[in-house]
Amino acid sequence: xxxxICKQNEATVHLTQIVGDKMQKVDLCEACSKEKxxxxxxTFSLADLLLGLGSAQELEQAGGGAEIKCPQCGFTQxxxxxxGRFGCAECYHAFAxxxxxxxxxxxxxxxxxGKVPKAIAQTRDxxxxxxxxxxxxxxxxxxxxxxRAALLRDEIKETKKRLEQLETV
Amino acid sequence: xxxxxxxxxxxxxxxxxxxxxPNDKIVMSSRVRLARNVRGLAFPGWAKKNERVKALExxxxxxxxxxxxxxxxxxxxxxxxxxxxxxxxxxxLISREHAAxxxxxxxxxxxxxxxxxxxxxxxxxxxxxxxxxxxxKEAWEDIDRLDSTLETKLEYAFSPxxxxxxxxxxxLGTGIRVSAMLHLPGLVLADQINQxxxxxxxxGLAVRGLHGEGTxxxxxxxxxxxxxxxxxxxxxIVERLTKVLFQIIxxxxxxxxxxxxxKPKVVLNQIGRAYGAMSNAHSISSKETMNLLSLMHLxxxxxxxxxxxxxxxxxxxxMTQPGHLQSTVTEKLGxxxxxxxxxxxxxxxxxxxxxxxxxxxxxxTGEKVx
Ligand SMILES: [Zn+2]
Ligand SMILES: [Zn+2]
Numbered sequence: 001x002x003x004x005i006c007k008q009n010e011a012t013v014h015l016t017q018i019v020g021d022k023m024q025k026v027d028l029c030e031a032c033s034k035e036k037x038x039x040x041x042x043t044f045s046l047a048d049l050l051l052g053l054g055s056a057q058e059l060e061q062a063g064g065g066a067e068i069k070c071p072q073c074g075f076t077q078x079x080x081x082x083x084g085r086f087g088c089a090e091c092y093h094a095f096a097x098x099x100x101x102x103x104x105x106x107x108x109x110x111x112x113x114g115k116v117p118k119a120i121a122q123t124r125d126x127x128x129x130x131x132x133x134x135x136x137x138x139x140x141x142x143x144x145x146x147x148r149a150a151l152l153r154d155e156i157k158e159t160k161k162r163l164e165q166l167e168t169v
Numbered sequence: 170x171x172x173x174x175x176x177x178x179x180x181x182x183x184x185x186x187x188x189x190x191p192n193d194k195i196v197m198s199s200r201v202r203l204a205r206n207v208r209g210l211a212f213p214g215w216a217k218k219n220e221r222v223k224a225l226e227x228x229x230x231x232x233x234x235x236x237x238x239x240x241x242x243x244x245x246x247x248x249x250x251x252x253x254x255x256x257x258x259x260x261x262l263i264s265r266e267h268a269a270x271x272x273x274x275x276x277x278x279x280x281x282x283x284x285x286x287x288x289x290x291x292x293x294x295x296x297x298x299x300x301x302x303x304x305x306k307e308a309w310e311d312i313d314r315l316d317s318t319l320e321t322k323l324e325y326a327f328s329p330x331x332x333x334x335x336x337x338x339x340x341l342g343t344g345i346r347v348s349a350m351l352h353l354p355g356l357v358l359a360d361q362i363n364q365x366x367x368x369x370x371x372x373g374l375a376v377r378g379l380h381g382e383g384t385x386x387x388x389x390x391x392x393x394x395x396x397x398x399x400x401x402x403x404x405x406i407v408e409r410l411t412k413v414l415f416q417i418i419x420x421x422x423x424x425x426x427x428x429x430x431x432k433p434k435v436v437l438n439q440i441g442r443a444y445g446a447m448s449n450a451h452s453i454s455s456k457e458t459m460n461l462l463s464l465m466h467l468x469x470x471x472x473x474x475x476x477x478x479x480x481x482x483x484x485x486x487x488m489t490q491p492g493h494l495q496s497t498v499t500e501k502l503g504x505x506x507x508x509x510x511x512x513x514x515x516x517x518x519x520x521x522x523x524x525x526x527x528x529x530x531x532x533x534t535g536e537k538v539x
Contacts, residue, residue, distance in 0.1 A: 073211045073215060075215060079215075083214060083215075084337060085212065085214050085215070085291065085336040085337050086212060086215075086336055086337075086338070087211055087212060087215035088210070088211045088212055088215065089206060089208065089209075089212075089326035089328075089334040092328065092331060092334055099338070102338060103338060103341065103399060106338065106339055106396075106397065106399075107341070107342065107397045107398065107399035107400050108373070108397045108399065108400035108401045109399060109400020109401070110399065110400065111330055111331075111399075111400060112328070112329070112330060112331055112332030112333075112342045112343070112399060112400075113342075113400060113401055113402045113405075114332055114342060114343035114345070114401070114402045114403050115313070115316075115332075115333075115343065115402075115403055116327070116329070117320045117325055117327055118317065118320065118321075119320070119321075120327060120329070124329065
C-alpha cells in the first residue's frame, strides 16, 4: 500500500477515524506521518490531514471552476488546497459556497451552538427586542390604539439609540 | 518578567509532581484549549511577518493584563533558546508547532503553569487551562473565565452562524479542544487497548498515544480529545468527553483487577524487571525509560512498593526527557551521553527505593509467565 501523501513510499502508519457519519482512512509512510505531526498527539488531527487530501476539492468545485479570491486578504482556493487553512476571517464569506458540505463532513452540525461574546449577545438581544417592538407598533396602529402607539414609538427611539451605542463599541 | 529567567520561573519538577487531582491514578492531567482570532487581522499562517509582529504587540499586553495572568512569564518565541522551547514542550505548555516559531509569535504562562497562552500559533490565540487529574469541567471553567475577560480587551473574529472563526475549519465554532492524558497500562497489558481506541473513535473522539499509535504508545500514555467543535455547545462537548472518560477509567480498573487475578505473575514479573533495570542501568533511552516508569507507576497504584510514591515517578517521567536532562548540565550532550546521564540519575534517585513486594498469590494456576 502506498502513502496517500507522497504516493511513493510504502505506507506504514494506518489511521482510521469516524468524522461525522463517515469513516475515514489514511495510510501514510513514516516520513509523511512525521511531517504531518501524526506523532504529536497534542496537535495532530486526522481531519486536518484529510483537508489537504480531498475536502478542499469541494471548495474548488463550488466556484464552478472560476477562481475565487478573498477581497480582504487575497487568499485563493488553491491556497486553501495547499494549506488546509484560511487566510483571514473574511475568507469564510468569500468561500461560503461549498463550505457547508465540507463542514458537515467534519462537525456535528453547521451552525454554532456555543459561547457568544457578551457584546455580540447583547447587541443581538437588543436587535431582537427592537424587531418585536416594531411589530407591536404596527399592531397598535392597525387597532387604532394611538396611546399605545405613541408609547411604543418612544421606546423604539430609545432602543435604537442603545443599539447604535452597542454597535459602535 | 524578562525572558532569560524561564528556568527560574518554571516550577521545580519536585514541586510540580506533588500536584494532585481526582482520579489521578489513571487521569494524569486535563486540558481545555480555546482557539480565537482578532477581528480584522490576517491569520498567522497567512499574515506577513511585520503583520504578525504587530499583532503580537497588540495581543501580548492584552493577555498580560488579565487578572489571571498577574504573575506571568511572557516572551517572544525568538527570545527563547531551542532548549527553552524543548522544555516548555516536554511540560506540555506549548505545541511542537509553536516551538518551531520565532519572531512574531509569543507565549504567556502563569506562575502556577495552569494557564498558557500561545500567541500567533495557527490562530492568533491558543489559550489553554491545565489541571492535574480528572478536572476537564474545571479546566473549561478556568479558560471560559479568562476568555470572557479577554473579549473585553480584544475584538474577536466571530460570526453568529459559524461562531469563532479559526484558521482551520476543523476548529470552527467553539474553537474548543478538551483533552485528558490517560495512563492505561492495564488495557495495554491485557491487549484491549485497540478495541478501546476503535470504540472511542466511533464516538467522534480521538485517542492517540503520547508518541506513537496504539500499543506502541510510549509510557502507555494516551490522550483522548474531542474532534468536532461546531454544532455543539462547550458544556455538551465537556459532558460527552466526561462520560467517555469515566468508561475508559472503569475499563482500565477492570483490566488491572483481572490481570492481578488471572496473570499476577506476568504483572509482577514486568514490574519487578522494570525496577531491576532502572535501578541498575548505566545507559537507557528515553523511550525505554518511559515504558519502565509506566510499569513502576502501575506498581505504585497496585501498592507493591513499600516506600515509593507517585510524585517521584512523575518527576522522573519529565526529568528524564531530553530537554530537561540537557538543562541540568552546561555542555551539549549527544544521544549516548544523554542515555548515560539518564541512567545515572535513575540509579541515584531509585537507590533508596525498596524492591517491590511479592503479594501472597493463590496456589499456582499453571499460568505461563512470558
Ligand atoms: Zn509519504
Ligand atoms: Zn481572507
